[in-house]
Amino acid sequence: MKAIQQPLLFPLITFSATLLLWELLALHSGWSEQVFPGPVKVFVGMCELICNGAMLRHAVASLFRVTAGFYLAILFGIPLGILLGRWRTAQQFLNPLIQFLRPISPLAWIPLSMLWFGIGDKPAVFLIFLASFFPLVVSTTAAVQSINPVYFHVAANFNFSRYEVVTKIIIPGMLPSVLTALRITVTIAWLVVVAAEMIAVKSGLGYLILDSRNALRMDYVMDGMIVIGAIGLLLDYVMTRLNRIDSIAWASVGGR
Amino acid sequence: MGHxxxxxxxKEYIERRKVNRSLECPYVACGEANVVFENINLDFEEGEMVCILGPSGCGKTTMLRIIAGFEKASAGNVIINEKTVTGPSSDHIxxxxxxxxxxxxTVWENVELGxxxxxDETKKxxxxxxxxxxVELDGFEDNYPYQLSGGMQRRAELARALAAEPDTLFxxxxxxxLDFLTHMKMREEVVNMHQYIGKTVVIVTHDIDDALIMGDRIVVMNGRPAYIKLTRKLDYPRPRNYENMPELSELRNDLFFMLGVNYAV
Structure with a gap:
């Protein structure tokens, strides 16, 4: 018992219990195995998909799209957020537009993105970009605005240049909140990639699920779902690790 | 240097709640002006330790922020070393x-700002x-501020301010x-620091004892709008204490009276 640490033990119990419940439900549901496969069949399907390389190929395709769209969103969203956070006039001009576009689901953009970018990676990347861009802009703006104004006074007092204000005050000051926002946003991006792949492309985990449904292989559908969940968990874990870097420890230990 | x-x-501001948005001025905030202080005329000599004393809310911090260039005055001006103050500068920290x-x-990086x-790296x-x-923080160079006690944080900030080699310190x-003992210790350190570097230091405080023990000059502000009730040079030798200096004790009683409180209750 001692060998397994408690933080691992509890989730393990939960997952085992879920598996057991799933097996029982599958046995007694009265649905055929084609409609509601049990864990064993799903596990066998998983082995098939891993062995023939399909799972890896689809997972890599999805991760590539998420990474591309997410990086694009960071590249444009964070600088824009800094601008809006520091420059009131820019915020007054652009904020209404951002707040108007923000509640439009990225999925509503699917027809347009297919028309504009055709078939392939591009429309999917565009949708992920849209899904992560607006939350990032909004949270970066808020993060910059919530930096204690006394630090800007210090910057003025020590004759900071504009560049130094950005690198020495704004970026480190907003980092803790922005990292939290990145953690939430990457989850949103991961949610959207699956939906995007059901429409415009011939690879990725979303495509795997759709294709398996058409082939009436519900075990493959569930395999796709399991891998999506596992990668989502992994992404969240990576982002949580980022939150432990040294230079942002001040934010969680009573600093301002 | 530091004159x-x-x-x-x-300084006056317009009371937001009383703002009257009439047809004559739909965009400009116009309303009753609230005067914080007016007709303030002061002259601090080079190298003086000036203590500005007053009850909280009397506008002394606002005045200090204006002197340092963080806020604009409604009228009048501040001249430091024959230059009119227009904004913050590393000449006065x-x-x-x-x-x-x-x-x-870290502490090191904060002090480095100045x-x-x-x-020249070695010189730096x-x-x-x-x-x-x-400020006796050897060994804490690589610590972050949150890892220091309140008193150490103040000392680190003092070191950062001094490192910029300003003419004047506000x-x-x-x-x-700060707790009582740390307060006493810091007071001693600030006085020692002042005697060592000999720069003009302007301190805003509501503590009568701080002002009397530390100040080369005290300025008492009071009233609404605030005005200078008293400015006096204190030529007492250091180290100062009330036991040896009955005049200081007397002045202390006068100050209590001036600020409208009874010391003996």
């Missing part, structure tokens, strides 16, 4: 009431070390929030 002249300084060390930088213009390192030693309630 401060304040001429006819006035402000030590803020609440911890203003950059929390994402010396970052130096090109020597300078940083010197100021850290001056301190806004430098001892607020």
């Amino acid at each position: 401060i002249i304040i001429k006819n300084l006035q 402000f030590v803020f009431q609440h911890n203003a060390l950059l929390p994402w930088l 010396l970052r213009h130096l090109k 390192k020597g300078g940083i070390q010197e100021y850290i030693s001056m 301190m806004d309630e430098p001892f607020s929030g």
